Amino acid sequence: MTTEITTRMTAAAAQEAQAGTATAARAWNHTHVLDLDDFSREEIEIVLDLADRMREILDRRIARVPALRGFTVVNLFYEPSTRTRASFELAGKVLGADVLSLSASTSSVQKGESLIDTVRTMRAMRADAIVIRHAMAGAPYLAATHTDAAIINAGDGSHAHPTQALLDLYTIRRHVGDLAGKRVVMVGDIAHSRVARSDLWGLTTMGADVVVCGPPTLLPRGLRVSDRPAHAESALPPVTIETDADRALEGADVVIALRLQSERQEGGLLPSLHEYAEHYQVTERRLARANPNHLLMHPGPKNEGIEISGPVARGSHSIIEEQVTNGVAVRMALLYLLSGGTEPPGGDAPTRTADGDARR
Numbered sequence: 001m002t003t004e005i006t007t008r009m010t011a012a013a014a015q016e017a018q019a020g021t022a023t024a025a026r027a028w029n030h031t032h033v034l035d036l037d038d039f040s041r042e043e044i045e046i047v048l049d050l051a052d053r054m055r056e057i058l059d060r061r062i063a064r065v066p067a068l069r070g071f072t073v074v075n076l077f078y079e080p081s082t083r084t085r086a087s088f089e090l091a092g093k094v095l096g097a098d099v100l101s102l103s104a105s106t107s108s109v110q111k112g113e114s115l116i117d118t119v120r121t122m123r124a125m126r127a128d129a130i131v132i133r134h135a136m137a138g139a140p141y142l143a144a145t146h147t148d149a150a151i152i153n154a155g156d157g158s159h160a161h162p163t164q165a166l167l168d169l170y171t172i173r174r175h176v177g178d179l180a181g182k183r184v185v186m187v188g189d190i191a192h193s194r195v196a197r198s199d200l201w202g203l204t205t206m207g208a209d210v211v212v213c214g215p216p217t218l219l220p221r222g223l224r225v226s227d228r229p230a231h232a233e234s235a236l237p238p239v240t241i242e243t244d245a246d247r248a249l250e251g252a253d254v255v256i257a258l259r260l261q262s263e264r265q266e267g268g269l270l271p272s273l274h275e276y277a278e279h280y281q282v283t284e285r286r287l288a289r290a291n292p293n294h295l296l297m298h299p300g301p302k303n304e305g306i307e308i309s310g311p312v313a314r315g316s317h318s319i320i321e322e323q324v325t326n327g328v329a330v331r332m333a334l335l336y337l338l339s340g341g342t343e344p345p346g347g348d349a350p351t352r353t354a355d356g357d358a359r360r
């Protein structure tokens with residue numbers, strides 16, 4: 001495939017492409033994508049820059065390139081999903097990969113097969129990348145120690161959802177450029193949100209000024225307040241914590257409303273849904289305090305009338321649907337990088353290196 005692309009370039013462009021390939025290959029050090037806590041700013045930028053290229057491909061009338069021909073992606077979903085699963089499927093297909101989606105309810109998992117056995121079985125069928133969503137935090141990490149296929153965490157319990165965080169970063173960057181110094185406010189059920197945790201890593205790595213807001217019972221332990229000294233056991237990067245939504249939204253450049261995760265609530269965390277909505281729902285009245293050009297985001301699925309009002313979700317500041325489109329582009333970029341591919345400057349479609357082809 002490299003040859004195919006190279007023949008379309010001039011000798012100088014081919015040289016430039018080789019240099020670019022070497023640089024990107026040096027900077028991209030991930031065999032798996034498990035969370036963003038081990039991503040540098042440079043690595044995040046590689047993904048976002050490549051997502052720009054992928055977004056161009058996605059916006060073509062016929063969105064198909066053969067960049068991942070011969071590459072097999074397996075979606076292994078042990079928890080329900082609409083966006084993430086469809087997004088990985090489309091991302092693989094746009095790039096010409098073979099994509100297979102398994103859900104726990106219709107696979108041998110029902111007969112007691114373990115995650116490790118299932119992952120090994122998929123690898124035995126020559127899966128190159130396995131996308132895992134699981135209710136147990138850490139499940140994709142366990143899988144990664146038992147296979148040489150690339151593992152992508154598509155959400156593990158309340159722990160992490162790195163591809164959602166990357167698409168959030170990409171979507172914000174498309175609107176505001178540099179994220180450094182931007183006030184990004186996450187409102188809602190932070191404690192149970194894997195999106196919030198991965199967003200915290202990604203946003204702080206990119207220099208954003210992050211505020212998390214929710215009732216005290218829905219704020220996770222291990223949050224570190226930015227104006228206090230770091231302590232060794234801090235589990236998350238430093239942020240500002242607010243329990244008053246009106247105060248939190250003051251001057252916000254970006255507002256990320258988070259779903260109240262009813263499936264992960266232990267009893268007694270909230271007095272009532274009505275009261276929660278009363279104090280924490282992102283409404284037009286509350287957003288009047290934000291920057292007049294603020295962006296409104298939500299990872300979906302939304303509970304309209306609980307964490308976000310209908311008019312806000314569909315209002316002029318909402319970029320929720322754009323997040324979904326960008327999710328495909330970002331996942332294309334990740335699959336492509338995990339296949340060993342890099343961005344050839346001047347090529348009209350991405351290509352893969354010999355290393356990537358050698359993954360099998």
Ligand code: MLT
Nearest residue numbers: 155161195259299300301
């Ligand atoms: C997730 O799977 O974590 C979603 O993208 C967000 C949610 O479920 O609220």
